[in-house]
Amino acid sequence: MMETLLSGVEQLFTLGTMVSMLLGVIAGVIAAAIPGFTITMAIVLTLPLTFTMAPLQGVATMLAVYVGGYSGGLISAALLGIPGTPSAVATTFDAFPMARSGQPGRALALGIWSSFFGALVSAVILIIAAPPLAMVAVKLGAWEYFSLIIFAMTVVASLVGKSMLKGLMTGLLGLFIATVGADPMMGVARFTFGSDLLADGFPFLVVLIGMFAVSQLLQEVEDAEQIKQGKRLINADVSFNPLTAMRETLAYPVNLLRSSLVGVFIGAVPGAGGSIANLLAYDQARRASPTPERFGTGTPEGVIASESGNSATSGGGLIPMIALGIPGSAVDAVLMASLMVHGIGVGPRLILDHGDLVYGMFTAMLVAAAMVLVVCLFSMRFFLRVTDIPRSIIVPVVLVCCVIGAFALNNRVTDIYLLLGVGVIGYVLSKLEYPLAPLVLGVILGPIAETNLRRALMTDEDWTLFFTRPISLILLVLAVVSVALAIRHRLRQRHAPAT
Amino acid sequence: MSQANTTHSPRPAGREGAGKSDRANARAHIVLNAALAMLFVGLFAQSASLPSSMWEPLGAGSFPRLVLGALIVINLAIIVQEAKRYPRLAAPPRGLVRDWLWRHRLAMGVLALFALFSLAVPMLGFPLSALAFLLLVQILLGARRPRSLIIALVIAGVFSFGLDWLFRDVFVISLPRGPLG
Numbered sequence: 107m108m109e110t111l112l113s114g115v116e117q118l119f120t121l122g123t124m125v126s127m128l129l130g131v132i133a134g135v136i137a138a139a140i141p142g143f144t145i146t147m148a149i150v151l152t153l154p155l156t157f158t159m160a161p162l163q164g165v166a167t168m169l170a171v172y173v174g175g176y177s178g179g180l181i182s183a184a185l186l187g188i189p190g191t192p193s194a195v196a197t198t199f200d201a202f203p204m205a206r207s208g209q210p211g212r213a214l215a216l217g218i219w220s221s222f223f224g225a226l227v228s229a230v231i232l233i234i235a236a237p238p239l240a241m242v243a244v245k246l247g248a249w250e251y252f253s254l255i256i257f258a259m260t261v262v263a264s265l266v267g268k269s270m271l272k273g274l275m276t277g278l279l280g281l282f283i284a285t286v287g288a289d290p291m292m293g294v295a296r297f298t299f300g301s302d303l304l305a306d307g308f309p310f311l312v313v314l315i316g317m318f319a320v321s322q323l324l325q326e327v328e329d330a331e332q333i334k335q336g337k338r339l340i341n342a343d344v345s346f347n348p349l350t351a352m353r354e355t356l357a358y359p360v361n362l363l364r365s366s367l368v369g370v371f372i373g374a375v376p377g378a379g380g381s382i383a384n385l386l387a388y389d390q391a392r393r394a395s396p397t398p399e400r401f402g403t404g405t406p407e408g409v410i411a412s413e414s415g416n417s418a419t420s421g422g423g424l425i426p427m428i429a430l431g432i433p434g435s436a437v438d439a440v441l442m443a444s445l446m447v448h449g450i451g452v453g454p455r456l457i458l459d460h461g462d463l464v465y466g467m468f469t470a471m472l473v474a475a476a477m478v479l480v481v482c483l484f485s486m487r488f489f490l491r492v493t494d495i496p497r498s499i500i501v502p503v504v505l506v507c508c509v510i511g512a513f514a515l516n517n518r519v520t521d522i523y524l525l526l527g528v529g530v531i532g533y534v535l536s537k538l539e540y541p542l543a544p545l546v547l548g549v550i551l552g553p554i555a556e557t558n559l560r561r562a563l564m565t566d567e568d569w570t571l572f573f574t575r576p577i578s579l580i581l582l583v584l585a586v587v588s589v590a591l592a593i594r595h596r597l598r599q600r601h602a603p604a605t
Numbered sequence: 606m607s608q609a610n611t612t613h614s615p616r617p618a619g620r621e622g623a624g625k626s627d628r629a630n631a632r633a634h635i636v637l638n639a640a641l642a643m644l645f646v647g648l649f650a651q652s653a654s655l656p657s658s659m660w661e662p663l664g665a666g667s668f669p670r671l672v673l674g675a676l677i678v679i680n681l682a683i684i685v686q687e688a689k690r691y692p693r694l695a696a697p698p699r700g701l702v703r704d705w706l707w708r709h710r711l712a713m714g715v716l717a718l719f720a721l722f723s724l725a726v727p728m729l730g731f732p733l734s735a736l737a738f739l740l741l742v743q744i745l746l747g748a749r750r751p752r753s754l755i756i757a758l759v760i761a762g763v764f765s766f767g768l769d770w771l772f773r774d775v776f777v778i779s780l781p782r783g784p785l786g
Contacts, residue, residue: 151776271679271682271683271686272683274679275638275676275679275680275683278672278675278676278679279676281672282645282648282669282672282673282676285668285669285672289655289665291658291661291665292656292658292664292665294655294656294665296652296655296665296666296669297648297651297652297669320719323715324712324715324716325712327711327712327715327746328708328709328711328712329711497746498742498743498746498747498748499743499756499757499760501715501742501746502715502738502739502742502743502746503739503760503764505715505719505722505738505742506735506738506739506764506765506768507768509722509723509726509731509735510731510768510772510780513726513731513780513781514772514778514780517778517779519726519727519781522723522726523723523724525723526719526720526723529716529719530716533712533716534637538630538633538634538637552672555668556668559663559668560661560663560667560668563661563662563663564660564661564662564663567662
């Protein structure tokens with residue numbers, strides 16, 4: 107094993123690979139920082155460039171884009187309150203209030219260090235536990251998937267804000283929005299009213315950009331006086347100290363480790379991903395915190411949980427791919443394609459036949475995480491300059507980027523109209539103080555929940571299997587406990603001022 | 606998540622005091638949820654016509670019906686909750702909607718221009734419509750002096766024709782071209 111590992115490391119540490127990885131990291135960070143551009147899009151654009159490279163160099167470059175992308179989403183989440191990628195939704199909850207309260211540098215530095223440690227933990231777990239973890243992940247059948255989604259849905263209890271009813275309403279609205287378009291099992295058109303606009307449903311990314319970006323940007327231009335005075339987004343000193351941020355991140359070791367483990371596990375489950383891990387890690391951190399009421403106001407715990415959670419999925423996603431040849435996400439599928447282009451079959455024999463390549467990929471994960479840290483810390487001052495730009499400039503520019511992001515997703519003009527419609531709905535809902543995060547969660551989880559519920563009942567009509575299959579039962583019990591704890595917490599909060 | 610905006614209006618003092626009214630807020634919730642409940646009832650009825658499958662116990666309409674049923678219950682619960690609060694709340698001042706619209710005039714203006722931009726993209730193409738949108742929004746938000754107008758024009762050019770070039774020639778993603786195509 108040691109010989110194979112050293113061979114992989116030796117192949118990785120060449121000048122050409124290091125340069126292409128560095129460029130990949132920069133490209134990933136920038137792409138993910140632009141609202142509407144996903145890591146998948148960045149990886150797909152990188153794929154043709156790797157055709158002429160050696161297999162390890164090509165896959166290492168794509169891994170660099172992948173790891174860089176998970177950190178890049180943090181930038182617009184913290185500075186603009188707009189998640190750069192779907193995996194940065196929970197990052198907006200605390201990083202944005204922290205930046206708005208005059209500490210944008212602290213918010214970014216905490217997020218960058220958390221991303222680094224999350225990626226580090228996931229790479230270490232990948233090296234040690236890829237085969238056994240993959241075996242657990244693939245044992246999940248439709249019953250376990252559905253129960254996992256039910257458990258993930260309980261996150262809504264933490265995102266509802268002041269009113270449980272309003273939070274539930276937007277969460278269910280998200281589930282409903284996900285049902286518009288072709289039915290996932292039979293392909294029957296649902297709620298399209300014969301319109302081309304709705305024929306393909308609401309793409310998740312369009313809902314995300316519309317809900318968060320358009321409504322947030324409209325709120326930025328509400329105050330005519332501030333606009334007239336050319337007020338910046340954040341009127342504060344943007345200085346920061348990277349070492350202080352590192353110490354602050356490491357001051358929450360349990361939070362950091364728990365969130366990273368959540369990220370690795372969710373990443374290892376095919377079909378889940380950073381968007382779920384980010385919210386689940388945040389939710390778990392909030393529940394475990396002695397001061398949960400501080401979450402959502404700019405607490406470092408929230409930033410650390412969400413960023414380490416989403417970054418850890420990068421390593422987790424590679425576990426089923428390397429051990430079993432099953433891509434955990436669209437990004438992993440593109441990574442698989444890049445290996446197949448070079449004639450390398452991905453499957454259980456990959457680690458036996460191309461051990462040096464696999465260990466080279468593991469090492470590339472570690473190197474990419476370190477590169478992201480260095481690149482982000484050095485470029486942070488540049489990104490923080492974004493806060494110097496007057497709102498009158500940044501608002502229209504970001505809106506144009508949102509339109510490009512929505513269009514480039516499927517090359518469809520109708521997605522731009524959907525973006526406008528969703529943006530208006532998001533703005534109205536936010537003005538009436540309906541939380542938007544549960545809606546986005548509903549749109550993410552809805553198709554997975556429906557597909558697996560129907561698949562499970564199609565396999566066996568006996569619904570008691572949800573309760574008799576051990577992993578499914580554990581997940582459902584966890585969901586019940588999670589809801590009970592949330593209700594107890596709300597009741598305590600309600601009674602606290604009276605006592 | 607988003608900061609609640611405490612807005613200030615340059616309008617005469619009489620309008621300044623017209624802040625957020627709890628009763629108006631409750632009314633907005635009731636109207637919104639009533640409208641949504643009616644919409645969801647209609648969609649629930651429509652979902653009954655979706656085909657079932659001989660291969661599975663749940664058809665295409667089962668999951669949406671489950672969600673829509675729960676949504677209707679939640680909408681009604683919100684209406685009851687707000688209706689109970691309603692009589693105890695203070696009456697809204699006169700002209701509240703007009704004042705709200707005035708305070709949010711810039712946001713409404715940007716939204717209107719964004720709507721026009723979205724509709725114009727397929728007709729005029731991305732570069733031209735983005736150029737006009739970027740320029741008009743910057744003017745709306747305060748770029749009126751010659752220097753600010755020049756900056757606005759440069760920014761509009763870079764983020765319309767510049768982005769179009771970047772996507773077309775570097776990323777090989779062709780944005781709608783319109784008459785330039």
